[in-house]
Amino acid sequence: MSSIMCSVQMARSGSSRLERWRFGEARRAFQSLDQRKAISHLARENGETTNCETYEMQRETVSTSVIVAIAPVLAAVALLTLGHGLQGTLLGIRGGREGMSAGDIGLVMSAYFAGAAAGSVWSPGVIMAVGHIRAFAAFASMTSAVALVYALHISVSGWLVLRFLNDFCYAAMIVVVESWLNASTPSRSR
Structure with a gap:
C-alpha cells in the first residue's frame, strides 16, 4: 500500500526529471529497493521529499526504538x-x-x-x-x-x-x- 502511495506522489510531482516517470512505471519501480533509492535520489536532487522517504524514515525509527x-x-x-x-x-x-x-x-x-x-x-x-x-x-x-x-x-x-x-x-x-x-x-x- 505504501509503495502505491509513493508512486502516486512521484507520478504527480512536477519536477522535470520525475516527469519521465508515469504512474505505471513509478509503481513498477517500487518493486525493488534499488529503484526506490534511485527515485528518492532524483527527488532529493530536485529538493523534494517523497512520501516513501518519510515512510522509510518512520519505519527505521520505529525499528530502532523497538x-x-x-x-x-x-x-x-x-x-x-x-x-x-x-x-x-x-x-x-x-x-x-x-x-x-x-x-x-x-x-x-x-x-x-x-x-x-x-x-x-x-x-x-x-x-x-x-x-x-x-x-x-x-x-x-x-x-x-x-x-x-x-x-x-x-x-x-x-x-x-x-x-x-x-x-x-x-x-x-x-x-x-x-x-x-x-x-x-x-x-x-x-
Whole structure:
C-alpha cells in the first residue's frame, strides 16, 4: 500500500526529471529497493521529499526504538538460556560423580520435559493474576533457589523433583518474556 502511495506522489510531482516517470512505471519501480533509492535520489536532487522517504524514515525509527527497548529483555533471555543449558550439563556430570546410575541420571534429566510442559501450560494464569514483572520475578527467584538446593540434597528422588521445578520455572519465564514482548510491541512493529 505504501509503495502505491509513493508512486502516486512521484507520478504527480512536477519536477522535470520525475516527469519521465508515469504512474505505471513509478509503481513498477517500487518493486525493488534499488529503484526506490534511485527515485528518492532524483527527488532529493530536485529538493523534494517523497512520501516513501518519510515512510522509510518512520519505519527505521520505529525499528530502532523497538530494538533498543527490548535489548535488555533479549540479553536477559540469552543469559537465562545460557545458564539453564550449563546447569543441565552440570547435573548430568555431577550425578555421575555422585554415583548415580545412567538410568537414574536419564530419569532426572527427563523431568525437564515434564516441567517444561507443565510450566508453559500453567504460567499464563499466573501472568494474568499478578502481571508480567511479578510473575517473572517469582519464577526467577524459585529457579535460583532450586539451583542452590541441588548441592544440599543429593538423591535421585530429590533431584527429580528439583529438576521438574527448575524446568517448570524456566518454561514459565520464557512464556512470561514472550507474552511481555507481544503485549508491549505495537502491531505495526511486528
